[in-house]
Every structure is written in C-alpha cells, then in structure tokens.
Amino acid sequence: MAGFWRPGADAPSTSAPSTLLTLDVDADADATGTLIQFEKNPKASLSARRRALPIAAHADELMYCVEKHQTTVIVGHTGCGKTTQIPQYLRDGGWCGGGATVAVTQPRRVAAQTVAQRVAEEVGCVIGDTVGYAIRFEDVCTPGKTEIKFCTDGALLRELAEDPLLTKYSVVIVDEAHERTLATDVLLGLLKKVQRARRDLRLIVSSATIQAESFAAFFDASGEDDDGDGPSRKPIIMSVEGRAHGVLIHYLDEPTGDYVLSAVETALEVHRNEGPGDILIFLTGEGEIDDAVNLLEEEAREMKRDPRRSHDALDLVVCPLYAGLNPAAQLEAFRPPRRGARKVVVATNVAETSVTIEGVVYVIDSCFAKQKAFDPERGMESLFVAPASKASTNQRAGRAGRVRPGKCFRLCTEIDYRSLADVTAPEIVRSDLASTVLQIKAMGIDNIMNFEWVSPPPAANMIKALELLYALRALDDDAKLTSPLGVHLAEIPLEPQLGKMLLVSGEMGCVREALTVAAYMQVQSLWVTHRGQKKRLDEMRDRFAVEEGDAVMMLNIHDAYCDARNQAKFASNNMLNHRALLRAGDVRSQLKKHLARLGVVTNSSCGDDTVPIRRAIAAGFFANAATLAPYGGGPDGSVFHSLRAMSARARARELRIHPSSALFRSRPQCVAYCSAVRTDREYMRDVTVVEADWLRELAPHFYRAVSANPTTQ
DNA sequence: ACACATAAT
Numbered sequence: 267m268a269g270f271w272r273p274g275a276d277a278p279s280t281s282a283p284s285t286l287l288t289l290d291v292d293a294d295a296d297a298t299g300t301l302i303q304f305e306k307n308p309k310a311s312l313s314a315r316r317r318a319l320p321i322a323a324h325a326d327e328l329m330y331c332v333e334k335h336q337t338t339v340i341v342g343h344t345g346c347g348k349t350t351q352i353p354q355y356l357r358d359g360g361w362c363g364g365g366a367t368v369a370v371t372q373p374r375r376v377a378a379q380t381v382a383q384r385v386a387e388e389v390g391c392v393i394g395d396t397v398g399y400a401i402r403f404e405d406v407c408t409p410g411k412t413e414i415k416f417c418t419d420g421a422l423l424r425e426l427a428e429d430p431l432l433t434k435y436s437v438v439i440v441d442e443a444h445e446r447t448l449a450t451d452v453l454l455g456l457l458k459k460v461q462r463a464r465r466d467l468r469l470i471v472s473s474a475t476i477q478a479e480s481f482a483a484f485f486d487a488s489g490e491d492d493d494g495d496g497p498s499r500k501p502i503i504m505s506v507e508g509r510a511h512g513v514l515i516h517y518l519d520e521p522t523g524d525y526v527l528s529a530v531e532t533a534l535e536v537h538r539n540e541g542p543g544d545i546l547i548f549l550t551g552e553g554e555i556d557d558a559v560n561l562l563e564e565e566a567r568e569m570k571r572d573p574r575r576s577h578d579a580l581d582l583v584v585c586p587l588y589a590g591l592n593p594a595a596q597l598e599a600f601r602p603p604r605r606g607a608r609k610v611v612v613a614t615n616v617a618e619t620s621v622t623i624e625g626v627v628y629v630i631d632s633c634f635a636k637q638k639a640f641d642p643e644r645g646m647e648s649l650f651v652a653p654a655s656k657a658s659t660n661q662r663a664g665r666a667g668r669v670r671p672g673k674c675f676r677l678c679t680e681i682d683y684r685s686l687a688d689v690t691a692p693e694i695v696r697s698d699l700a701s702t703v704l705q706i707k708a709m710g711i712d713n714i715m716n717f718e719w720v721s722p723p724p725a726a727n728m729i730k731a732l733e734l735l736y737a738l739r740a741l742d743d744d745a746k747l748t749s750p751l752g753v754h755l756a757e758i759p760l761e762p763q764l765g766k767m768l769l770v771s772g773e774m775g776c777v778r779e780a781l782t783v784a785a786y787m788q789v790q791s792l793w794v795t796h797r798g799q800k801k802r803l804d805e806m807r808d809r810f811a812v813e814e815g816d817a818v819m820m821l822n823i824h825d826a827y828c829d830a831r832n833q834a835k836f837a838s839n840n841m842l843n844h845r846a847l848l849r850a851g852d853v854r855s856q857l858k859k860h861l862a863r864l865g866v867v868t869n870s871s872c873g874d875d876t877v878p879i880r881r882a883i884a885a886g887f888f889a890n891a892a893t894l895a896p897y898g899g900g901p902d903g904s905v906f907h908s909l910r911a912m913s914a915r916a917r918a919r920e921l922r923i924h925p926s927s928a929l930f931r932s933r934p935q936c937v938a939y940c941s942a943v944r945t946d947r948e949y950m951r952d953v954t955v956v957e958a959d960w961l962r963e964l965a966p967h968f969y970r971a972v973s974a975n976p977t978t979q
Numbered sequence: 980a981c982a983c984a985t986a987a988t
Contacts (some may be wrong), residue, residue, distance in 0.1 A: 373986065373987080374985095374986065374987085375986090375987075401988095402987070402988055405985095418986095418987065418988080419987080420985090420986095420988045421988070423987095423988070425987060445986095447985090447986065447987080448986090448987080449986090449987060449988080480982065515988090550984065551982095551983080552982085552983070553982075553983095588983095588984080588985095589983095589984080589986090590983065605985090614984055615984055615985060616984085616985070618985090619985080619986095620985070620986075635985095636984035637983065637984075637986085638985085649983080649984065651984090680988085693985095693986090701988085705988085738988095758988095759987090759988040760988080789981080791983085798981090798982080800981065805985045904981090922981085923980090924981090924982070925981050925982045925983095926982060926983065930981085940982075942981070943982090945981095945982070945983090946981085946982095947981085949981090949982075949983095951983080
C-alpha cells in the first residue's frame with residue numbers, strides 16, 4: 267500500500283514524527299473487569315503494596331481537600347489506586363462515623379462488584395459487611411453496618427428517588443465521570459442540587475485531565491450565598507500521576523482508503539518485524555472484525571506453509587472480540603497464546619474501557635468507532651461509523667503499555683489526527699431522553715427545562731421526549747407526572763413504552779406473556795454468534811419464528827426453554843445463548859415483583875390467542891408503527907412507511923424489517939416495532955404484526971392529532 | 980444479499 271508507514275528497519279526517516287505518549291499502567295487497580303491480574307511483587311505485604319501506590323503519597327493532601335472543599339475533582343491516572351484507596355482513606359479519616367456511608371459509583375456492574383470484593387479483602391471483611399455493593403439485582407450491603415458502598419451510577423439514581431437528600435451518605439465518589447454515560451450525567455446534575463441543600467455532603471469526581479476544569483466549573487457554587495461556615499463551595503482539582511510505560515505513537519504518511527485492510531497489513535508487518543508481545547486491533551463492528559480475522563487467518567496459514575520460514579518464527583493466533591460474541595470465543599481472546607505464538611485480538615470498543623487484555627504491546631487503531639445518535643424528527647436512534655475522539659484514541663493507545671513500553675499505530679495521518687474532536691460528545695446529547703425525563707420528573711423536578719446539566723441536551727430531543735411521555739399518558743397537559751400511570755411507569759425499571767405494555771397487559775389479560783416479552787427484550791445477544799454460521803442461525807430462528815412476529819417468537823422460545831429437561835442443552839442445540847436465557851428469567855421475576863407491588867395481578871395469560879399480547883405491544887409502541895408501502899412494499903417489495911412520519915411529512919420515511927427479525931421475509935400490512943436502527947438504510951427491529959384499527963383505538967389522541975394537525979406532532 | 984458500538988435502572 268503506497269505511502270504506508272513501515273515499521274522496523276524499513277521505517278522511512280521522513281515519516282510523520284512519532285510522539286511519545288505517556289500513559290498509565292498498573293495491573294492493580296484498573297477495575298474494569300480485568301480477568302487476569304498480575305502482581306508486580308507478590309511477596310510484598312498487603313500494606314506495603316498499598317503504600318507503594320502513587321495515590322498513597324497524596325493521601326494527606328486529598329483528606330485536606332475533602333475537608334476544606336465541598337467538591338474535589340481528582341485527576342487520577344489509571345493505576346494510581348484511586349478507586350480502591352480513597353474510600354479507605356476516608357473511612358480511616360472518620361467520614362464513616364455515626365452510621366455515615368461513603369458511596370462510590372461506577373458506570374459498569376462488573377466494576378462495582380470486583381472493586382468491592384478487592385476493597386473488602388484489603389479491609390479484611392466479608393463482602394456485604396463493612397464493604398458492600400449494590401447493582402440492579404443485587405444489594406450486598408448491611409444497613410447500618412456497611413461503611414463503604416460501591417454501586418452503579420444507575421443504582422444510586424434509584425436511591426435518590428427514595429432519599430432525595432442522600433441522608434445516609436457523607437461522601438459520594440463519582441468514579442470514571444469522564445466517560446459521561448447517561449446515568450453519570452443525570453447523577454451529576456442531581457448531586458449539584460443535593461449539595462445546595464446539604465452543605466456537608468462531600469463530592470469527589472474522578473475525571474480525566476481534559477474534563478477536570480469543566481467538572482470544577484459545573485460544581486462551582488462560590489458565587490452563591492455563603493454563610494462562611496463549612497467547606498468552601500469552590501471545587502478544587504488535584505492530580506495524581508499513575509505508573510506509566512511509554513507508548514510510541516505512529517501515524518500514516520498517506521490516508522488509507524480501507525482501514526480494515528490497512529489494519530491487517532500493519533498487524534502482519536508488526537508480526538514480522540517487531541519483538542514479542544500481543545497485538546490489539548480496534549475496528550468498529552462485527553462485520554469488519556470478521557473480515558479482518560478471515561484475512562489474518564489466511565495469512566497465518568500461508569506463513570506456516572512457507573518453506574523459507576525460520577524454525578523459531580512465531581505462529582499467529584487470531585481472536586475476534588466483541589460484546590455479542592459467544593462467551594467461549596470471548597474467553598479465547600483473554601487466554602495467553604500458546605508457547606511459540608503471538609496473539610492478535612481484533613476488537614470493538616469493548617477492549618477500550620470494559621475489559622483489559624493482558625500482554626498487549628502493540629495497538630493498531632482504525633481511529634473510528636460506531637456512535638449512537640438521536641434523530642428527534644423521527645424519534646429514532648441510529649448507529650453510524652464516525653471518527654473517534656482524541657480521548658478515545660489515547661485510551662486505546664494506553665492499552666499497549668500495560669506490560670512494558672509499547673507501540674500504537676494510528677491508521678490516519680497526523681494532520682487528520684489533529685482534526686479529531688478532543689472528547690466524544692456525552693451520551694446525554696445523543697440519546698432518546700424519554701426514560702431520563704420520566705425519572706427526573708418522578709424525583710419531583712417539574713421544571714425540567716431548568717435542570718442544570720453538565721452538558722444540556724438539544725431542546726428538540728427534550729421536546730420529543732415530553733411528547734412521547736404525553737402520548738403515553740405519563741404526563742398531563744401541564745407536563746406533570748400523572749397518577750397513577752406516570753408514577754407507576756417511573757417505578758418500573760424499563761423504557762416507558764415497555765412499561766406501558768406491561769401495565770396495559772393487566773387489563774388485557776396477558777401479563778404472563780407481557781412479562782416474558784419485556785424480559786427478553788432486555789437481554790442482548792439472545793442468539794449465539796459463530797463466525798461463518800449465519801445461515802444456520804437463520805434456520806434455527808425459523809424454527810421458532812411465527813407470522814405474528816418477534817415478540818410471539820420470544821414466547822415460543824420461552825415456552826420451549828421452560829419445558830426442556832436439560833435447559834443448557836436446549837440452548838446449545840438451538841444456538842441460543844444460555845446465559846442470556848438465564849438472565850431473561852431473572853429479569854422476568856424481578857419485573858413480576860415490580861408489577862405485583864403496583865397492584866397488577868400477575869398470573870393472567872392469553873394462552874394460544876396472540877391478539878391480547880399484540881394489542882398490549884401496540885398500546886406501548888403505537889408511536890413506532892409502519893404500514894407496507896403501496897403496491898406490495900415498493901419497488902423491491904420490502905419497503906414500509908412509518909405511520910407517524912407519513913402524516914407529518916410530505917414524503918413518507920422508508921423503513922425495512924431488519925434481517926435479524928423473524929418477519930424479514932414476510933410482508934404484513936401493518937406492524938409495530940420496538941426499536942429501529944439506521945445503518946445503510948433504516949431497519950425496524952423486534953417487529954410485531956398489529957392492526958391499524960388497534961392503533962386508532964389504543965392511541966386515539968396520538969393518531970387523531972397527527973391527522974388533524976400534522977405540524978403539531 | 981441485506982445485519983446488531985457500549986453500557987444501565
């Protein structure tokens with residue numbers, strides 16, 4: 267490939283200057299689901315190892331900051347030990363006296379669990395005693411006894427609904443705030459509000475360098491009335507360095523037209539010319555990963571056959587890695603390669619934050635990622651491939667430096683690299699806000715337009731959310747939460763359309779079916795993905811598929827699964843993900859408890875009649891309805907028109923049934939769908955056959971309003 | 980032939 271940077275002896279001296287990027291490295295404290303931990307000095311005592319962490323040298327300074335300031339923004343580089351140590355310093359410093367608790371929030375469940383376990387060991391207690399954790403389905407804490415509580419940001423949000431002043435807590439640590447997940451952003455906004463009412467509540471926000479100033483500015487309340495007592499209301503920023511190996515960054519001389527191919531070529535160059543160490547490639551999705559893996563495996567086979575190959579040359583072992591991959595194949599990517607082999611892991615963004623692969627010395631970065639966007643006009647979320655941010659590519663590069671100094675090859679020119687955004691736009695500005703708005707309203711915050719966001723979402727997104735909640739009858743004419751419907755919808759831990767489906771199923775006599783549908787919609791990757799077995803998967807799906815659509819197919823799967831004598835075997839025989847099925851069962855029983863608490867009789871069933879459950883789905887998802895285009899589905903027979911958009915716009919939106927749907931080859935007249943994605947085209951997923959009359963009957967306000975005055979919807 | 984970044988209540 268012309269102009270391509272070549273590593274090793276061929277490296278042209280005129281190539282773009284390489285930058286030495288200092289990144290943090292330490293196996294100790296990266297709490298994000300590390301599977302294999304290694305100790306630098308396994309013989310050192312626990313306390314000696316704790317003292318050796320970079321954060322230990324800053325313990326006194328930190329305690330001073332927390333004492334004197336309401337908010338401390340801590341820039342703690344990966345591996346400095348902040349997540350495990352700060353809560354313990356606070357406890358030692360007396361912040362847990364008198365039944366007070368220190369809360370530490372994490373964006374991910376595994377992180378909350380594993381760090382809690384680690385800290386419990388360091389404190390020397392059983393998990394759930396002095397140190398505990400709380401995530402959606404597990405509350406491993408002892409009220410009155412637990413002094414350090416790790417939880418997901420979402421779990422703390424739920425707690426805020428019941429205890430708006432967080433009276434149990436003396437300090438809240440928001441860890442990994444720079445990731446700016448939806449839950450983190452909502453939590454930060456609410457915490458600012460809590461701090462007004464509770465001057466004694468201390469906040470520690472952990473952030474990457476680049477966002478520290480904006481967090482500090484957000485929490486700055488020094489301009490507000492100050493009685494002079496208590497801590498300063500001006501946040502303070504403190505920084506703790508990590509343990510770092512250098513990562514040498516290389517860029518392309520010329521842009522590449524095909525980053526998948528470039529990634530493969532670079533991996534092969536590294537393999538031939540560079541010293542030992544595994545390779546991690548970042549691409550955007552399953553399709554690209556499959557292509558790259560196929561190309562690399564082909565090359566690996568050819569290298570083995572090459573008669574000129576030296577006897578001590580390393581074999582190449584290639585592993586795909588993405589969240590939807592079957593668990594056995596995922597494990598393969600984490601296992602150290604066999605002796606005499608070098609491992610190449612071809613991954614999505616999972617390997618950027620959620621998991622850590624030990625032994626990686628070379629990172630090859632496409633500098634692209636799939637991103638979510640929300641289109642308020644269509645009320646639809648979409649996914650598209652977009653350039654990654656500098657923050658994201660730096661995080662990726664850092665994955666090369668965990669073991670020893672590493673190298674990162676960015677598949678763009680340095681000039682193009684400079685044009686990347688500094689950080690990825692926070693999720694809150696790119697999302698459907700219906701659930702978020704409902705939750706905030708349920709906390710008694712009526713005037714949502716005045717909510718203080720770290721980054722305010724676009725007004726159009728907010729309006730769309732309010733419209734949907736109004737159409738669902740969760741909000742009244744004054745945009746106030748309705749009772750009981752709106753209040754109940756906020757209590758159910760589901761998106762409001764699914765919540766509505768559940769509540770309505772009580773009246774329609776199909777709660778058992780609705781619970782199953784709702785639970786199955788919560789698990790991603792119901793089917794096991796095997797490379798090269800797509801066709802077989804389609805066949806398996808067709809075994810359960812029915813003409814009524816995906817929801818009824820889920821009911822069939824659930825029934826067959828429950829009847830199976832050996833459920834694990836049933837799952838593997840049918841290419842179903844057993845873990846997903848188990849989780850669906852778990853979610854189902856939780857949802858059942860929620861409904862029972864709200865006074866819904868939970869054992870009604872519509873049996874073999876699918877009309878009631880399909881009507882319940884229509885009652886929740888009436889806004890997502892589409893009809894087959896005139897003349898049998900348009901030119902290629904597959905086109906549907908969105909019902910809502912058809913009246914609002916002169917030209918109807920084209921929608922198609924997603925290839926993963928049971929209805930992919932069917933041509934029903936009218937359908938409701940639970941989600942849609944835009945890739946090259948717009949696809950409906952989780953599709954159910956409904957009747958247009960049901961929509962008019964179940965959501966007369968919505969469809970009458972649309973046809974009477976198109977511009978108002 | 981067409982296809983699902985990542986999390987969470």
